[in-house]
Amino acid sequence: GAGVSQSPSNKVTEKGKDVELRCDPISGHTALYWYRQRLGQGLEFLIYFQGNSAPDKSGLPSDRFSAERTGESVSTLTIQRTQQEDSAVYLCASSLQPGETGNTIYFGEGSWLTVV
């Protein structure tokens, strides 16, 4: 596809249920990021994948959060036993080698999660 694709675009779930959010990066992009953005707040780093290197998981807020990525393709963010404070938009981004000239980091539209 032309851009970073995320699904679902909207998800309403009951407290205590597990949810999976999916990100399809731009083809060929080795770097993939997940961020959480609560309403009216900033971009909170969650996890970063780069090629075959070990992911940087330092931003995951608790052991209820986990993410996987198969090679340099799709990534899934899983939130177990959801809580109301997990309500936010979850943004995925991807790029070629980050920081290199011309390698813009592009964002998807986000997955809006509401926990009721």
Next chain:
Amino acid sequence: GENVEQHPSTLSVQEGDSAVIKCTYSDSASNYFPWYKQELGKRPQLIIDIRSNVGEKKDQRIAVTLNKTAKHFSLHITETQPEDSAVYFCAAIGGYGGSQGNLIFGKGTKLSVKP
């Protein structure tokens, strides 16, 4: 790991005036500093970026300056227009070890341009 501070959190200017947003970073090895604009309900979009081997970069009404010694960088918008109203985020890419390539954001500045 990298830490990015951004000021001010809100900024209100009259149309035609200039706006300046400032950020500091902690990782001296950081080498890439993008700025993103996020309109209400939309995804962040890159508006300008600068690498650590450059001190200033301009693109029409937008400019970014970088002071590596002081570890701060700034966004300058001249001749502001109502459509510049949005939240602006600065960011830095970590340069060391496990944080290399990681993109950390400041908390954002809500810019309002009054007609």
